[in-house]
Amino acid sequence: VMSGVLGAPDPSYREALMQLESSMQTGGRLVLSPAERRLDQRLQQLKEAEMKKPDFPPALHFFKARSLIRSSPMYSLLQKMPKGGALHIHDFSMVDAEWLAMNVTYRPNCYMCVTGEQSMRFLFSSSSPKPLPLCSPWMQLEHLRAKMVNTTDLDNSIKASLTIFTDQDPEALYPSQDVVWKRFEQAFMSLWGLVTYAPVFRDYYYQGLSQFYKDNVMYLELRALLPQIYELDGSTHDRAWTLKTYQEITRQFVAEHPDFFGARIIFTVHRGVNTTLLTAAIEEAMRLQKDFPEIMAGFDLVGREDAGRSLWYFRDVLSLPAKRGVSLPFFFHAGETDLEGTEVDQNLLDALLFNTSRIGHGFALLRHPVAKNLSRKRGVAVEVCPISNQVLKLVADVRNHPAAVLMSEGHPLVISSDDPAMFGSSGLSDDFYEAFVGLGGKSSHIGTLKQLAVNSIRYSSLSPEQQEKALSLWQRRWDKFVSENSF
């Protein structure tokens, strides 16, 4: 135990330690241009304005904070910022419920039924579909709406069924992880029949790319279930078709938007499957990886970690690619839990032992110093999704999110939004707000933002050559952003 009497602290030693600490943080070692430093002054002023608000938005549940965030000049600036890539986004939570309700459900041949739990199910069909168990009789929305004087209430109910965002008190509505996960899964069931209808599927993905593009995101890695996509007559397409469709629409979108770099797909399977099903999926993943090297990035397991099987449970299946000498990069969700020391809590270490390319969430990483060290040394970035973790009740106040620590240590990480449409966020800007103002506190600066954007390309699945291309495209957009906003 130390005590007492040395000299009074030397101010220059103190200054050196403080500089050492700030050089360690994300972006702490970037050399900034005069224009970037001017922009940083503005950012610091805007941040102080956020901190002086009677309610500090990152301390509030995002559903309560959203309007505060959206109306802030900080948000406008972050929205304009070229943020690079969004590396942790799920296929069917790209496009807001508004578009699904007001565009998709207004298309012809759209049927709806309502479950006992008041969750909606949808289906497009050329004839009246077979009844769905535990659901009301199917109603054709065109006919239903034609009979109504005012469809606002119906449209609002539809919207509400397709997202978990709510204007009600979220803490009262979703008191526990169990409740919010249940609602979350119900909302996916709800939109399933809409987004897996072939014409909608194409439009949905195009619309999703547009929304990210408008949010100044230039690249996406999409975790996609690659489900069977159906046509109006009930016929269906296989996974290769779905993947090819992603590829075609991506190419089309890039052709139309030359400052958008592209998108790649991480094929995902629900972790609720058994070994047989997972084996089939891994084998298909290896085929797809070989057949569609341009669009296909790798493989992941999805669904609530605490409720599912551990990676170690599936170790034999997950070893198949390595055993066969076939490359199938993994991008595992791991450590999306606050239960320390469970079987599932070992997913972090196991993801790393299976050579995962990145870690989805890694919320529990700080409690696993060995895994954390491996992740850092191997440059395995953590995909941090602050709003998702808050909404799914891992942490209440974003300042207590473990990524605040990872950022202060300069751990490899990227910011993403997981399921933006489900959480009522859009693109990456809301999560960048939470990261910059909440996780970063007063210590974050323009270098933090720049590094986060650069990380999103450096830690992407793109080849080194593609990364160079993407980086130079991003750099041009960044320089423009800086010069237009620093005054």
Add this chain to the structure above:
Amino acid sequence: VMSGVLGAPDPSYREALMQLESSMQTGGRLVLSPAERRLDQRLQQLKEAEMKKPDFPPALHFFKARSLIRSSPMYSLLQKMPKGGALHIHDFSMVDAEWLAMNVTYRPNCYMCVTGEQSMRFLFSSSSPKPLPLCSPWMQLEHLRAKMVNTTDLDNSIKASLTIFTDQDPEALYPSQDVVWKRFEQAFMSLWGLVTYAPVFRDYYYQGLSQFYKDNVMYLELRALLPQIYELDGSTHDRAWTLKTYQEITRQFVAEHPDFFGARIIFTVHRGVNTTLLTAAIEEAMRLQKDFPEIMAGFDLVGREDAGRSLWYFRDVLSLPAKRGVSLPFFFHAGETDLEGTEVDQNLLDALLFNTSRIGHGFALLRHPVAKNLSRKRGVAVEVCPISNQVLKLVADVRNHPAAVLMSEGHPLVISSDDPAMFGSSGLSDDFYEAFVGLGGKSSHIGTLKQLAVNSIRYSSLSPEQQEKALSLWQRRWDKFVSENSF
């Protein structure tokens, strides 16, 4: 970016990494006896029972969790455990409000008035005291109660005024840090006139020692304001008298309880003072340290950090002892904040630069990797007070408390209860429950508890010889506890 194809993970390598990780945690390297391992099996069963509860107590606000915790067999066992020393306790929050209301306010010559904010003030006086500004006229409690048929309501109001614990919904009653700190400070004002009355002061301290003793705590380091203590005629005593009184009562208590080791005092001053007042206090602290080396442990600043001046602001005054070559050990509160990067947030580094012996709270330590590293290398222990940090709204779910990470890394730390009477906790057992079940999760075990108890002696202000004595006293009690509870 790593990807893909090495071999399947080697189970023995995995096992080695998991063992490495568990050896890093607090108590992870202790060698356990067969009896300790049997007791650990019981502990793990009891912990699983806690985890299976529909509401996991560490995830709840302590005010809601208390009855769940208290009724658990886990709590009973932790209560019986010899926990070593309580190193972060404040002078006037040792004894529960029940005793103050039902014993102290029933003593003769006790006057009460009520402020505009419905907070009570008390004073013992041989004659009717002068009116207090912004307070109702003084009422003598003896007379007031004599006129009442039933005093239960009055007694309950008095109790409520002396603590912030409540049966109401704490999140609704204390929606923000500002609100809860205000109530907290009001409660201290409320009990001030009771506990600074000389006869009560003595009894209160003796009663406080008894409560910790009954909770199987064998040693205390008390942060004490050493205020002027008054007699019935209004005459007052100086600080030396107060300190000497602590010393006498401690000696008496130890004489009466040979398995209690003792107590030492850390003289504290409110951080709201100006430089002149702090200079006077530091000079007095140096004198007291010289005159009462047995009881006096050192110096600290108290009060809400975010609202007060930083250590660096006071750097000249705090350097006085070093400049004069006088030993005055510091035990600074530092980093009890969730505001990253503010002036106050530098207190952690500055406390270390002023050679603090320990760090009070250190809630923000993880976000300061340089300070964290210094604290670890120099063996400057963090005094972790989970319930305090939760009640004062730094973190909602104890599992997200940064000490969960510190424990997983084996950072030097002790568990304490800060202001148990204010928070409705008692001794150390509630905080040990939160630490063992909440911070430790499934990873904590008998070694964790043992190490925490040992730490509380190793990181105390006791001399090495005293520590050896205290440790051997503790070891005897521990062996008895283990043999009586492992079956």
